[in-house]
Amino acid sequence: MDDFSQLPEPEESARWKGLVCPNPVRDMETILMAHGGGGRLMTTLIKKLFLPCFHNPYLESLHDGAVFEMNRVRYAFTTDSYVVSPVFFPGGNIGSLSIHGTVNDLAMCGAKPLFISAALILEEGFPMESLYQVALSMRQACQQANVLLVTGDTKVVNKGKGDGIFITTSGVGVVEKPVHVGPERAKVGDKIILSGSIGDHGVAILSLREGLEFETRIQSDTAPLYPLVERILETCPEVRCLRDPTRGGLASVLNEIAEKSQVGIKITEASIPVKEEVKGACEILGLDPLYVANEGKLVAIVPSEKVELVLETMKKHPYGKDSAVIGEVIADPAGRVILETRVGGHRVVDMLSGEPLPRIC
Amino acid sequence: MDDFSQLPEPEESARWKGLVCPNPVRDMETILMAHGGGGRLMTTLIKKLFLPCFHNPYLESLHDGAVFEMNRVRYAFTTDSYVVSPVFFPGGNIGSLSIHGTVNDLAMCGAKPLFISAALILEEGFPMESLYQVALSMRQACQQANVLLVTGDTKVVNKGKGDGIFITTSGVGVVEKPVHVGPERAKVGDKIILSGSIGDHGVAILSLREGLEFETRIQSDTAPLYPLVERILETCPEVRCLRDPTRGGLASVLNEIAEKSQVGIKITEASIPVKEEVKGACEILGLDPLYVANEGKLVAIVPSEKVELVLETMKKHPYGKDSAVIGEVIADPAGRVILETRVGGHRVVDMLSGEPLPRIC
Numbered sequence: 001m002d003d004f005s006q007l008p009e010p011e012e013s014a015r016w017k018g019l020v021c022p023n024p025v026r027d028m029e030t031i032l033m034a035h036g037g038g039g040r041l042m043t044t045l046i047k048k049l050f051l052p053c054f055h056n057p058y059l060e061s062l063h064d065g066a067v068f069e070m071n072r073v074r075y076a077f078t079t080d081s082y083v084v085s086p087v088f089f090p091g092g093n094i095g096s097l098s099i100h101g102t103v104n105d106l107a108m109c110g111a112k113p114l115f116i117s118a119a120l121i122l123e124e125g126f127p128m129e130s131l132y133q134v135a136l137s138m139r140q141a142c143q144q145a146n147v148l149l150v151t152g153d154t155k156v157v158n159k160g161k162g163d164g165i166f167i168t169t170s171g172v173g174v175v176e177k178p179v180h181v182g183p184e185r186a187k188v189g190d191k192i193i194l195s196g197s198i199g200d201h202g203v204a205i206l207s208l209r210e211g212l213e214f215e216t217r218i219q220s221d222t223a224p225l226y227p228l229v230e231r232i233l234e235t236c237p238e239v240r241c242l243r244d245p246t247r248g249g250l251a252s253v254l255n256e257i258a259e260k261s262q263v264g265i266k267i268t269e270a271s272i273p274v275k276e277e278v279k280g281a282c283e284i285l286g287l288d289p290l291y292v293a294n295e296g297k298l299v300a301i302v303p304s305e306k307v308e309l310v311l312e313t314m315k316k317h318p319y320g321k322d323s324a325v326i327g328e329v330i331a332d333p334a335g336r337v338i339l340e341t342r343v344g345g346h347r348v349v350d351m352l353s354g355e356p357l358p359r360i361c
Numbered sequence: 362m363d364d365f366s367q368l369p370e371p372e373e374s375a376r377w378k379g380l381v382c383p384n385p386v387r388d389m390e391t392i393l394m395a396h397g398g399g400g401r402l403m404t405t406l407i408k409k410l411f412l413p414c415f416h417n418p419y420l421e422s423l424h425d426g427a428v429f430e431m432n433r434v435r436y437a438f439t440t441d442s443y444v445v446s447p448v449f450f451p452g453g454n455i456g457s458l459s460i461h462g463t464v465n466d467l468a469m470c471g472a473k474p475l476f477i478s479a480a481l482i483l484e485e486g487f488p489m490e491s492l493y494q495v496a497l498s499m500r501q502a503c504q505q506a507n508v509l510l511v512t513g514d515t516k517v518v519n520k521g522k523g524d525g526i527f528i529t530t531s532g533v534g535v536v537e538k539p540v541h542v543g544p545e546r547a548k549v550g551d552k553i554i555l556s557g558s559i560g561d562h563g564v565a566i567l568s569l570r571e572g573l574e575f576e577t578r579i580q581s582d583t584a585p586l587y588p589l590v591e592r593i594l595e596t597c598p599e600v601r602c603l604r605d606p607t608r609g610g611l612a613s614v615l616n617e618i619a620e621k622s623q624v625g626i627k628i629t630e631a632s633i634p635v636k637e638e639v640k641g642a643c644e645i646l647g648l649d650p651l652y653v654a655n656e657g658k659l660v661a662i663v664p665s666e667k668v669e670l671v672l673e674t675m676k677k678h679p680y681g682k683d684s685a686v687i688g689e690v691i692a693d694p695a696g697r698v699i700l701e702t703r704v705g706g707h708r709v710v711d712m713l714s715g716e717p718l719p720r721i722c
Contacts, residue, residue, distance in 0.1 A: 025489055025493070029489055030486045030489055031484070031489065031492065031517055032517070033517050033519065035483065035515065036515055042515060046515070049492070049493060050513065053499075053500045054503070056509050058511035059511050065512050066512040068511070075533075077478060077512055078512055079479070079480045079512055079513065081481070082516075083482060085522075114431075119440045119442040119529045122392045122396065122397065123392070124393060128387065128389050128390055129384055129387070132387075135411065135415075148417050148420075149415040149420065150419035150427035150429070151440055152420070153442050153529075154397055155443075155720075156395075156719070157397075157444050157524060157720060158394065158719065158720070162523060163518060163523070166516075166518075168482075170438075172436075172438055172533060174431070
């Protein structure tokens with residue numbers, strides 16, 4: 001097992017040695033909702049507190065999961081907690097979401113999802129029938145994604161110390177194709193493909209929470225994306241980057257890529273699919289669809305010479321039928337996302353700084 | 362990658378087909394604290410609801426983790442949520458506990474822990490300084506256990522919808538030695554070794570919670586056990602079974618082994634190490650140390666001809682210095698644990714049925 005001895009040792013950075021350095025985020029006294037929102041505050045917490053603390057190349061890739069090689073096979077490993085409120089929503093519930101989310105994070109590493117773990121934190125008094133419905137949804141989602149739920153845990157907290165049910169899923173997958181995807185791999189000239197309309201998941205949850213009723217009920221887009229990813233990888237093994245725009249929406253994912261790759265990203269508003277009812281709901285709720293969470297969409301950054309081929313492949317798949325080229329990677333301004341508006345103007349699309357959408361996933 | 366195509370497909374059991382069967386636990390209306398207590402109610406929930414739902418041989422082994430083979434290498438995969446209250450306690454905090462617990466679950470599968478994921482559910486208002494202290498403890502625990510924390514997630518829930526911090530860790534390890542350990546492998550004649558005194562962790566938490574003060578402050582025994590396991594496996598690759606008696610304590614672990622192996626287990630009270638101060642606290646709190654959680658102890662079931670050798674090896678390790686042979690595997694009564702008391706009587710040691718020790722881990 002020579003491979004394992006070659007793993008990097010947990011490094012001792014001088015700053016952290018002896019564990020006596022002051023809290024690097026001591027300017028922030030307590031945790032705010034926005035620390036979990038996928039935007040600027042969360043990024044600060046991760047970069048200033050967690051990354052220096054756990055300091056290793058896997059974590060520092062800041063990908064949707066860690067990819068490591070063992071015995072000449074590459075595996076991906078990922079985890080996510082789900083705290084969505086309400087637990088049941090149009091198009092799914094916390095159970096299906098917790099499976100789809102984790103298989104999608106593996107897929108975004110280019111990995112075929114194989115095994116899933118699930119750890120439940122239940123609040124005393126949570127209805128058994130609801131737990132059963134959640135478990136059935138998890139089961140169905142596992143079957144659909146062709147993964148096995150192989151290990152789990154159940155904890156119960158006192159009434160008033162939780163919120164019904166929280167689920168943490170982790171996943172292990174295998175990178176079967178000779179691909180290397182990552183947020184740091186975008187290159188000037190690459191094209192950006194989005195697999196369908198944005199904002200459906202976030203708006204479905206928020207409409208329910210706010211008691212909004214629309215003529216057409218907006219459904220969450222929660223879905224397992226590996227089959228779509230597999231076709232993209234077959235068509236274009238050179239794909240640079242795959243991301244699912246969940247918390248923080250399309251804007252946050254593109255900002256992460258722009259920053260990690262040190263490139264500019266230019267997108268055109270007119271090319272980004274947004275359903276009419278989602279647009280309407282966003283207007284009422286005062287939201288920009290670019291920042292609203294999705295749970296069944298992906299962004300693929302591909303070399304320009306392959307863009308037509310990839311687009312065609314994606315459109316043939318049910319989860320990619322509304323795919324569109326929404327922009328391209330440019331040199332300047334590096335680290336920034338620029339939106340060309342419908343009227344031809346340009347504006348910077350920044351990271352989210354507040355938290356308008358708590359507990360969306 | 363032929364290995365993966367040979368993985369069992371999620372099976373369709375007739376009962377669950379179409380997802381229309383009634384809730385198998387409909388006699389229990391809501392979740393109770395005891396559903397998370399490691400005792401009888403939790404076992405019922407797992408066996409009646411989760412196992413039939415997710416139905417696969419990995420999950421059904423009911424081990425501390427799932428062991429699967431890929432490319433002729435065996436890996437272990439495990440997950441646990443930590444909801445301990447209070448978050449900081451003598452001997453550790455939720456951070457060190459969440460790392461030790463998961464590396465220990467891997468170790469109990471005979472696996473060397475390699476990679477850890479951590480998913481945090483924070484309550485709005487949780488002090489940043491506390492988060493920092495927890496992160497430092499996790500870091501230190503990872504270094505001590507020689508594992509890398511490679512991926513993570515942070516969610517925040519509104520004030521009053523959580524309890525400060527919950528951590529879910531998952532782990533991936535590799536089974537390097539040609540061993541096969543499992544709760545179903547105990548054989549009549551085998552000896553049972555316990556690696557040290559029981560009850561320390563649970564009593565440390567409860568004393569703090571109840572405001573009890575003792576002359577000697579009782580410390581949690583939270584510790585990473587793989588180095589001890591590695592020596593056991595080297596000395597005795599035929600070891601039948603390894604378990605860490607966490608929630609539900611020694612009594613629950615022995616009951617699980619007795620049931621899964623369909624053997625009887627006889628232990629002698631006089632041989633089970635319990636510290637004087639733990640004994641005293643248990644008397645005040647009305648607890649039986651046999652049911653109190655440990656976080657740095659293990660039970661090894663070994664063939665009788667190897668027991669002296671294994672005991673000697675364990676005693677040489679700091680985490681096993683108080684190891685003792687506490688009993689043996691017998692034929693009758695199958696599925697039962699019998700305690701020979703100090704006065705020479707015998708009583709059945711059953712599974713826990715209530716929940717005297719909520720949120721101990």
